[in-house]
Amino acid sequence: MENRRSFVKKCLTGCAVGCLAMAAPGLSVYACAGRPQTPISKRNPKRALVLWYSQTGHTGRIGRIIRHVWEKAGLTVDAADYREIEKSTFGKYDLIAVGTPVYYMDVPVNLQDWIKTLPRIEGTSVAAYVTFGGKGNGQHNTACGLLEQMTDTGGAAAGIGLFGNMSTFAPTWSTGNAARILAFRDRPNEKTYQQARAFADNILANVAAGRTYKIDREFGLESLMGIIPQIDLTKLMITNHHIDKSLCIQCGTCIKKCPVDAIHLQAGTVNSKRCIACMGCVNNCPTQALKMNFIGKPVYGFKEFLKRNHINIMEPAEQSE
Ligand SMILES: Cc1cc2nc3c(=O)[nH]c(=O)nc-3n(C[C@H](O)[C@H](O)[C@H](O)COP(=O)(O)O)c2cc1C
Ligand code: SF4
Ligand code: SF4
Incomplete structure (x- = not known):
């Protein structure tokens, strides 16, 4: 494990960056609004890929629903956990959806690292979705972060989706706080799945209309929390x-x-x-x-x-x- 000194250093750096962001919030907003947007060029997608990172099944379920909706719309769709995807095939897709659970208010670091190694997907439409626990923590910005990463590889932003589930953060129930998780014991439910179907339809509509999604991170206390390691x-x-x-x-x-x-x-x-x-x-x-x-x-x-x-x-x- 990393030693305590380096941990404290990271915390202090995090706090310093946080204070800076609080002192000059306009700076961050400007940086966000200044992102170049790739236009959607493939408005009649034929081949699609739905990929996800899922440790306990929530994110995979939503991914399978998206695949189903897109197949019913006539697309040829490949779908799998990212660990089963061959990166070199990325060029053949007109549309890609990427899903992740929110971990520590962010895109899990392993998925971030993997996306950094993807080949460029110039003009391919990309959608990002996240699953989160309970009321959630950082879900909107995590979805934006995931979409930003995909657009950094050349993708055209088509939209984001957020889906609530029971949290899978095992320390919560193991330390006597099960009630917090059990309050959401019925999630995911049919409403969650309807949202997923609507999201999949909505992405197709955006792509057909050439409507790019403006990545709109929220800035507040929650986003500053994300800076803490x-x-x-x-x-x-x-x-x-x-x-x-x-x-x-x-x-x-x-x-x-x-x-x-x-x-x-x-x-x-x-x-x-x-x-x-x-x-x-x-x-x-x-x-x-x-x-x-x-x-x-x-x-x-x-x-x-x-x-x-x-x-x-x-x-x-x-x-x-
Ligand atoms: C290590 C860990 C960290 C988590 N951090 C967050 C978080 O910051 N915010 C949140 O809303 N949910 C958090 N969760 C809950 C998961 O995002 C949620 O349960 C998700 O749907 C799990 O997806 P999966 O079943 O596909 O792995 C966390 C879960 C784990 C295991
Ligand atoms: S530790 Fe558990 S999950 Fe790992 S191999 Fe053994 S039984 Fe399977
Ligand atoms: S907690 Fe995650 S990263 Fe750590 S050993 Fe278990 S599976 Fe691997």
């Missing part, structure tokens, strides 16, 4: 992160889920320096062999949380087709 802060509270070999059935799920190759299955160890505290391993381990403490309390994952609270997530109708 939240992953480092969270990591300071994590201890005892390892695999209990007596419980492990060697299914490989944690290895597949870990976006930064931080898990060593044979040794039963987690490289805390590499770890980005995404909770993907803890949330998906089927036997609770993946151990983690948060502020000294044992963390249990999303699957176990659903089981303990008798929650069955409602799947969209498209899932069974």
